[in-house]
Amino acid sequence: xxxxxxxxxxxxxxxxxxxxxxxxxxxxxxxxxxxxxxxxxxxxxxxxxxxxxxxxxxxxxxxxxxxxxxxxxxxxxxxxxxxxxxxxxxxxxxxxxxxxxxxxxxxxxxxxxxxxxxxxxxxxxxxxxxxxxxxxxxxxxxxxxxxxxxxxxxxxxxxxxxxxxxxxxxxxxxxxxxxxxxxxxxxxxxxxxxxxxxxxxxxxxxxxxxxxxxxxxxxxxxxxxxxxxxxxxxxxxxxxxxxxxxxxxxxxxxxxxxxxxxxxxxxxxxx
Amino acid sequence: xxxxxxxxxxxxxxxxxxxxxxxxxxxxxxxxxxxxxxxxxxxxxxxxxxxxxxxxxxxxxxxxxxxxxxxxxxxxxxxxxxxxxxxxxxxxxxxxxxxxxxxxxxxxxxxxxxxxxxxxxxxxxxxxxxxxxxxxxxxxxxxxxxxxxxxxxxxxxxxxxxxxxxxxxxxxxxxxxxxxxxxxxxxxxxxxxxxxxxxxxxxxxxxxxxxxxxxxxxxxxxxxxxxxxxxxxxxxxxxxxx
Numbered sequence: 001x002x003x004x005x006x007x008x009x010x011x012x013x014x015x016x017x018x019x020x021x022x023x024x025x026x027x028x029x030x031x032x033x034x035x036x037x038x039x040x041x042x043x044x045x046x047x048x049x050x051x052x053x054x055x056x057x058x059x060x061x062x063x064x065x066x067x068x069x070x071x072x073x074x075x076x077x078x079x080x081x082x083x084x085x086x087x088x089x090x091x092x093x094x095x096x097x098x099x100x101x102x103x104x105x106x107x108x109x110x111x112x113x114x115x116x117x118x119x120x121x122x123x124x125x126x127x128x129x130x131x132x133x134x135x136x137x138x139x140x141x142x143x144x145x146x147x148x149x150x151x152x153x154x155x156x157x158x159x160x161x162x163x164x165x166x167x168x169x170x171x172x173x174x175x176x177x178x179x180x181x182x183x184x185x186x187x188x189x190x191x192x193x194x195x196x197x198x199x200x201x202x203x204x205x206x207x208x209x210x211x212x213x214x215x216x217x218x219x220x221x222x223x224x225x226x227x228x229x230x231x232x233x234x235x236x237x238x239x240x241x242x243x244x245x246x247x248x249x250x251x252x253x254x255x256x257x258x259x260x261x262x263x264x265x266x267x268x269x270x271x
Numbered sequence: 272x273x274x275x276x277x278x279x280x281x282x283x284x285x286x287x288x289x290x291x292x293x294x295x296x297x298x299x300x301x302x303x304x305x306x307x308x309x310x311x312x313x314x315x316x317x318x319x320x321x322x323x324x325x326x327x328x329x330x331x332x333x334x335x336x337x338x339x340x341x342x343x344x345x346x347x348x349x350x351x352x353x354x355x356x357x358x359x360x361x362x363x364x365x366x367x368x369x370x371x372x373x374x375x376x377x378x379x380x381x382x383x384x385x386x387x388x389x390x391x392x393x394x395x396x397x398x399x400x401x402x403x404x405x406x407x408x409x410x411x412x413x414x415x416x417x418x419x420x421x422x423x424x425x426x427x428x429x430x431x432x433x434x435x436x437x438x439x440x441x442x443x444x445x446x447x448x449x450x451x452x453x454x455x456x457x458x459x460x461x462x463x464x465x466x467x468x469x470x471x472x473x474x475x476x477x478x479x480x481x482x483x484x485x486x487x488x489x490x491x492x493x494x495x496x497x498x499x500x501x502x503x504x505x506x507x508x509x510x511x512x513x
Contacts, residue, residue, distance in 0.1 A: 158351035161329045165345045166365045180355050268355045271398060
């Protein structure tokens with residue numbers, strides 16, 4: 001009788017999944033795929049022409065999409081760069097004692113100090129979009145690096161010892177222990193990164209102020225440029241509509257992405 | 272050489288650290304017998320945990336040799352469970368990492384969760400368990416790798432006395448059922464006398480002696496002989512130059 005009672009162990013995979021899990025995973029994967037397609041289309045065929053005196057709600061919506069695309073690309077790049085960088089810095093106490101102070105100095109240099117050089121570099125190559133993306137990327141990077149380094153320190157010594165004893169090493173240790181352990185810190189770092197990104201995007205899209213004899217037409221269409229240009233041109237209606245769009249976008253992201261991720265990440269924290 | 276009769280052999284094992292420069296284990300030689308319950312006892316900072324970590328392969332000795340079986344299981348003071356995995360997954364994860372076939376992973380997981388009486392807690396997460404239940408998961412996980420030797424590093428020191436008593440009974444039962452060789456580190460004299468066949472006394476990094484406990488089992492703490500053995504251990508540890 002007892003064996004029958006536990007017979008479900010025989011076919012049960014290591015991590016239990018149900019149809020609902022698969023459907024949910026497929027929905028998330030689909031949403032991410034669509035999101036990336038939109039981002040790629042944006043950068044393949046950028047639509048940045050706008051006249052600040054003739055801005056419709058459609059233009060505000062397109063600006064919101066453009067800004068979201070830039071933020072997303074910058075975020076993905078900063079995530080891809082920050083996590084390995086944090087893992088490298090935090091890999092050994094000795095390396096950390098050398099590299100952490102260097103990283104600390106680098107992160108304290110204001111991102112906007114680089115901006116004129118960055119704009120000059122990318123504008124010379126006719127890559128206006130990437131000037132903005134690069135500056136947003138720089139502003140996001142350190143917000144992820146430092147929490148992840150801190151997250152590595154939260155893995156208890158006994159857990160590292162258990163990994164050794166139970167033969168969990170190398171890639172398997174990264175996949176099964178390190179990555180889940182730093183997941184909450186990636187989430188909180190990402191939240192900070194996006195918050196910083198929203199601040200910087202307002203400046204990053206207004207390229208004309210960094211180009212000698214620049215014109216408004218050289219700005220990238222986005223919420224940041226609409227906010228700044230509508231304000232300087234006295235277009236209060238456009239300013240309010242743009243600000244509203246930004247608040248809606250930030251709120252939506254918070255509700256749909258960050259709150260669920262924050263909730264999920266609680267499961268991954270060591271007590 | 273490790274033999275079937277002595278699965279763990281330490282020969283003149285020392286361990287020192289560079290920063291700060293300190294010699295924590297000094298020339299420890301020891302042979303653990305197959306199937307015995309061996310306890311290393313000593314005050315905090317005496318080097319007993321370092322000895323068990325060297326046996327486990329977590330730390331390397333500075334000098335000397337350690338012979339040990341290829342597969343060891345270990346129970347940790349702080350449980351060392353993964354909070355994002357359920358009870359069942361914590362146990363099966365360790366078995367999976369040994370390269371066991373899926374059927375075997377499932378079988379050993381079920382078997383050892385039953386052995387520690389957690390068969391109805393399989394879907395719980397560690398944070399939903401009491402300290403004693405968490406340590407039971409730690410024991411099931413250590414056993415699920417089918418070790419030749421089970422190492423336990425102060426496994427009960429974070430638990431309350433009632434829970435500790437229950438887990439003592441569980442460990443003795445599991446030891447009886449599995450016949451595993453157990454090496455445990457403790458700073459509790461009564462715990463050592465209750466559980467162990469032999470007790471190694473460590474003081475200032477040196478193995479000062481081994482006490483062969485001849486008390487019949489089950490051992491009761493209110494027996495005069497039990498109390499005498501506890502007193503004897505304490506006396507040996509506290510003796511100057513012991």
